[in-house]
Amino acid sequence: DTGVSQDPRHKITKRGQNVTFRCDPISEHNRLYWYRQTLGQGPEFLTYFQNEAQLEKSRLLSDRFSAERPKGSFSTLEIQRTEQGDSAMYLCASSLIRGTLNTEAFFGQGTRLTVV
Amino acid sequence: AQSVTQLGSHVSVSEGALVLLRCNYSSSVPPYLFWYVQYPNQGLQLLLKYTSAATLVKGINGFEAEFKKSETSFHLTKPSAHMSDAAEYFCAVSRRDSNYQLIWGAGTKLIIKP
Numbered sequence: 001d002t003g004v005s006q007d008p009r010h011k012i013t014k015r016g017q018n019v020t021f022r023c024d025p026i027s028e029h030n031r032l033y034w035y036r037q038t039l040g041q042g043p044e045f046l047t048y049f050q051n052e053a054q055l056e057k058s059r060l061l062s063d064r065f066s067a068e069r070p071k072g073s074f075s076t077l078e079i080q081r082t083e084q085g086d087s088a089m090y091l092c093a094s095s096l097i098r099g100t101l102n103t104e105a106f107f108g109q110g111t112r113l114t115v116v
Numbered sequence: 117a118q119s120v121t122q123l124g125s126h127v128s129v130s131e132g133a134l135v136l137l138r139c140n141y142s143s144s145v146p147p148y149l150f151w152y153v154q155y156p157n158q159g160l161q162l163l164l165k166y167t168s169a170a171t172l173v174k175g176i177n178g179f180e181a182e183f184k185k186s187e188t189s190f191h192l193t194k195p196s197a198h199m200s201d202a203a204e205y206f207c208a209v210s211r212r213d214s215n216y217q218l219i220w221g222a223g224t225k226l227i228i229k230p
Contacts, residue, residue, distance in 0.1 A: 004159075006159075031216075033218075040125075040223075040225075041222065041223070042206055042220040042221060042222050042223045043160070043206070043218075043220050045217070045218075048217070055215070056215075056217070089157075091159055091160070093159075093160075095216075097216055100212075102148060102167070102210070102212070102216050104150055104162045104165050105150075105162075105218060106162070107152075107159035107160040107161070108159050109158060109159045110157075110158070110159050112157065
């Protein structure tokens with residue numbers, strides 16, 4: 001198992017452009033989370049999936065952000081019409097939740113987005 | 117509502133000295149508790165977790181934490197700091213009745229002085 005992988009690791013984009021990030025979770029994990037992290041801050045929850053179902057979205061998430069997990073495996077996070085305030089590290093994590101079993105969240109290396 | 121408080125956004129210790137990073141949580145039911153470490157431009161790595169078994173939990177890199185229900189605390193310690201311990205440390209809590217959603221502390225940056 002190679003762990004959680006995120007692609008790309010770095011993305012520089014011009015303001016107003018759309019960007020899409022990909023996350024491949026650990027294969028048997030049914031839960032997938034997206035977080036955003038700015039310098040000196042903790043992870044800020046964006047959304048999470050249980051299998052292919054998106055169970056919760058942060059109220060802070062504007063409608064420019066959308067996430068999918070179409071087959072309950074990999075996930076994509078798209079940001080439309082990027083703004084400079086979107087510059088941050090975007091972290092993906094996965095875990096296995098089954099009955100009383102609850103593994104810890106395993107994180108990818110993150111995608112660093114810079115909007116210029 | 118749950119919350120996690122990490123006392124001290126920055127903690128500075130000398131190499132070889134005791135490391136103590138504080139975490140207090142608010143929860144009306146027993147939570148799961150986690151400590152994660154983050155090195156610059158990296159994702160978060162689990163150091164250790166408490167899941168209602170032993171109250172003293174040993175983790176990687178010589179770290180350990182003790183769950184104290186009466187104090188609602190889960191402080192992280194290491195007897196002797198190493199330069200490689202310099203990083204940001206995050207405490208997090210989750211609960212079964214909150215669908216295991218992770219609630220994060222603001223983080224503590226650990227600085228190691230030579």
